[in-house]
Amino acid sequence: MSPQTLTLKRDEDGALVLSVADQDPVSNVRVVRAAPLSHPSRYITFLDEKGRELCTVDRLDDLSSSARQLVEEGLAEYYLGHIIQRINDLESEFGIAYWDVETPRGRRDFVVSDVQSSITWLSPTRLLIVDVDGNRFEIPDLQVLDPRSQKLVEMSL
């Protein structure tokens, strides 16, 4: 399948509709990254409403500009996350961590269990946290946080 034969548009409800070459269009398509942490801009997979793969595109750049824009919007919706600007409090007990943070959308508190699988260092200073409900929180640069927030992270992780 050539990525250039892939057509993407939104229907009247805003759901994505995918057409590949001369095949029938498929609606309610979901766009996901096959490896969102290790290969965030590659291996973009299109899934039908039952979660079955329709096709996979190697690189975002291979898509037409209109398709790419819709894909990026779809990915942003699916991987919606919060950027942590400050950590008000961070307590751990019996392997469960309770976070109280400030984000651009306001104050948030969330719970993280199993540090090993819920917290990923994307770089020495960039952190991705997934809470028990699957919500994503990111610290893009730990060194930019205030000293108290940095200390809380270092003590807990």
Add this chain to the structure above:
Amino acid sequence: MRFHDRKETGSLMSLVTQDTDRLHGFLVEGLPYLATNSLMLLGIVGVLLSINWQLTLFILIPTPALFIGGGLFWRRMRRLFHRWWQRWSTFSAELNESLSGIRVTKAFAQEQAEIEKFDRHNEELLWAGVVADRTWFSFFATMNFFTSTGALIAWLMGGRAIIAGQITLGTLMAFVNYLWLFYGPLQWFNQVYNWMSRAFAGAERIFAVLDTEPEPYSAPHAIHLPRIRGDVTFDDVTFGYDKSKPVLKNVNCTVKAGELIGLVGKSGAGKTTFINLVCRFYDVDRGRVTIDSHDIRDIRLEDLRNQIGIVLQEPFLFNGTIAQNIHYGKPDATFAEIIVAARAANAHDFIVGKPNGYDTRVGERGTKLSVGEKQRNSIARAILRDPRMLILDEATSSVDTETETAIQEALARLVKGRTTFVIAHRLSTLRNADRLLVIDDGCIAEMGTHEELMTSEGAYRRLVELQVALSRVKAVGG
């Protein structure tokens, strides 16, 4: 494999973490201290001799007793530390087993029994440590007493010498001050026996493992066979995990490259043992197994194992991401190849459906995936390896029907053109096998296709009829 069959996991972990740490500590810290304290001792003795050689000889009287006592004590301490280590090894092994089997413990409400078992081993470990340390402190106190008598002798003989006008008070004071510098390193030598006993006991165990001949191993004349066809022959093979109790007896069979062979038989018949010999996890006791007419013992072990893919009933995943576990089959594979393998294993859909896709961490032993997901991950790993031979050991017995269908589809792609050995208790899954080997009490009772074996009234037909009859039995509790 025999080595790992004999050794407990906890015991090996204790050896790798604790014993190496002790030996490391002794070599890095102990040896330099040994050298500096020895030099210090010699230097101080030289100074003492230059001040007053007669007095020096008096205070050196207890010194031989220290070294003789230390030498005798050393042997006893090594035995005690060895016993302590055995207790620790048992304790670690039991703890490892308890934690691994925690689900079974909770399912059978045996928490109290496990706690009592832990307490028992803990108590034994404690007392082994108490006895070792008590013996050590007795020795240490005794040796310190002897070294201190040297100081008393110095004061006694020194005092007499002052009275006799042979030395001055100042000389005696200088002598006594240097004496304490002498006793410091000497007391350290008392303590070093403890350190050395533990380190040498650990070193013994470490070298016992390092010196173990790996079995099986690649003989020096082993041939390099980077690509096998997959013709397998068992030539009068006899084998037993205990040589006096053979599990397979005089087994003869020939499998052509690309054949799909079903191994059938009751539990304990020898099916898994047959597979273990094909993979050369063990060497035969008599006869030989050949691949492409080469005795399996004459093929480089790495070449052989690189061309065998295994999918087990209980797939084992390492604590990493899904991608890393599939990647384990072929370390130099690209990510695109990993996706292709996952697709062929009917695993790609469930993987990309997870929030982190292929970067999803599977947890220790893959606990964060279902059995069906682990199994398909395991199949993807085997597909990526592109092996010439495949071993499927009850690969679908632990999953539901829908998952089994997905796995069977994946396996159908996997086995094409590869010599495959399949063990399955559900005989219906072996209908498409090229041939079936019926193993009974370590021997091949029958060999043939499903149709051929059904026409002869042998063990296979009886097994099939039994399974058909059981499938008509009412549901549990009905």
